Amino acid sequence: MKYTTLSNTQIKVSKVCLGTMTWGEQNSESEGFEQMNYALDAGVNFFDTAELYPIPKNPRTQGATETYIGNWFKKTGNRDKVVLASKVAGPPEYNPHKIRTGGFSKSAIEDALHTSLKRLQTDYIDLYQLHWPDRPSNYFGKRGYRTSPDNQWKDTIRETLEHLKDFVDQGKIRYIGLSNDVPWSVMRFLEESKYHGLPRISTIQNPYNLLNRTYEVGLAEISLRENVGLLPYSPLAFGRLTDKFLNGQDTSGSRIDLYPEMRRYNKDNALKATAQYYALAKENNMSLATMSLAFLHQQDFVCSTIIGATQLEQLKENIASIDTQLDKEVIDQINKIHESIPNPAP
Template identity: 70%
Template sequence: MKYTKLPNSNIEVSKICLGTMTWGKQNTKEDGHEQMDYALANGVNFFDTAELYAIPKEKETQGVTETIIGEWFKKTGNRDKIVLASKIAGPSEFNEHYIRNGGFTKKAFNEAIHTSLQRLQTDYIDLYQLHWPDRKSNFFGKRDYQYDQTEQWKDNIHEILNILEGYIKEGKIRHIGLSNDVPWSVMRYLEENKYNGLPRIATVQNPYNLLNRTYEIGLAEISMKENVGLLPYSPLAFGRLTDKFIEKKGIEDARITLFPEMGRYNGENALKATQKYYALAKKHKISMATLALAFVNSRPFVTSNIIGATKMDQLKENIASINMELDAEVINEINSIHASIPNPAP
């Protein structure tokens, strides 16, 4: 395994992060515990979750993923070996009001943090992230921003950081990050640190993969110049960037098959690009998953690559991608495909 530091901290994290969002939906508690055992044994010390999980979201499974992790901590005593990241859900339009109403208020943070700590059976969360903004924006990897003149949102970023600073001082969270966010917001949060001494964001957790490299348009430069790391999620585009869909093997229980609503990588151009990446992977005698993950692992603005799997063989392949070094020829070929069909999803 390779390791890096969580930006602006002394916390060492593995370059592969274990994503957990299927636990409690596609995966059982036993599956989740097996994955955590294997990941830790193979050098992965960074786990990511959220109060919203499991995904696809529904009221009956909300919070179950954190509970599964908490039970593993209790069973194994491994809490001190793990750098743990979780998230507070954003406004209720996405979670259909069953978590809470409203935006990022003191009451919302108090409820979210304490409930997550209880489920996770821990006294602290190492990295606490805002799952999506509480304003209207082109988040969740969307390409285009549409201004809504009726929006009533007022800039509350100073207030949010003041609230989070209190939990940092109490020791309940150690560092903070954003998720599904955009350059304007990242710079606003950094301004509050620079000019008002409020807590500094360490990371941004956004979609990033061969079919969606929109992070490079504005956020990658911020990452490099301001030392804010990317925690890329969906590096395999919900499994689209794996051999099985091209070869039509074992796709009956795949995420995209089971949950058609998770279809942001199913468009015509995304499928065309995927065929090209598959051909490139076969040319170099590796799997498309390994190609896709190794590319993400190689990006200098990536702090840790959030992989996720529903089966152990997938998990093993994903973690092993850290050992694949793509040479300049392969990177150039990837960039040529990207130039021909740039950012085909969502």
């Protein structure tokens, strides 16, 4: 395994982060235990979860993922071996159910945090992330920002940081991050922390993969200049960037069809680009998954790549990708494909 530090901290984290969002829907508790055991043995010391998980979202199972992790901590005593990240859910635009009202108010964050701590059977969370903005924006599959009456919003960023500071001071949160956010918001959070002595965001968790490199447009420079590392999720485009869906195979029951918002990876240009990436991977004696993940591992603005899998064998291959180093010729060919079909699935 390769390691780095969580951006703007002294915490050592693996360059591969274990994603957990399928545990409780597509994966059982015993399968989650198996994945955590394997990942830790392979040197992965960074786990990511959220109060909203599992996904697909379901009010009956919401919170089960954190419960599984907490039960594993209790059984194994491995809490001190893991850098643990979780998230507080934002407004319920993407929820079929409301976890709570209040957005990122003090009472809402307090309820979310204390409930997560109880499920996780721990006294603190190393990285606590705001799952998405509390305002309408062009995140999560939206190409461009559009003004509308719904865009009216009171700027609550300073207040949110003040709420989070209280829990940092109490020792319940060590560091904070954002997720599904945009450049304007990242800079506003940095501005408020700089001028008002509030906690500074360490990371941003956004989608980033060969079919969606929109992070490079505005956020990558912020990551590098402001030391806010990317934790890319969907690094394999919900399975599209693997060998298993390349010949017209049935995708029913797979994550790419279970989540309607991810069907953008089924669009014609996404399929066309995937075919070209697959051919390039085979020319260089790699699986498409390995090449796709290796590309992300080598980006200097990436802190740790979040890898999730429903099958243990998939997880093994994905973790092993950390040992693959792409040479300049392969990277140049990847960029050539990207230039011809840029961001087909933002």
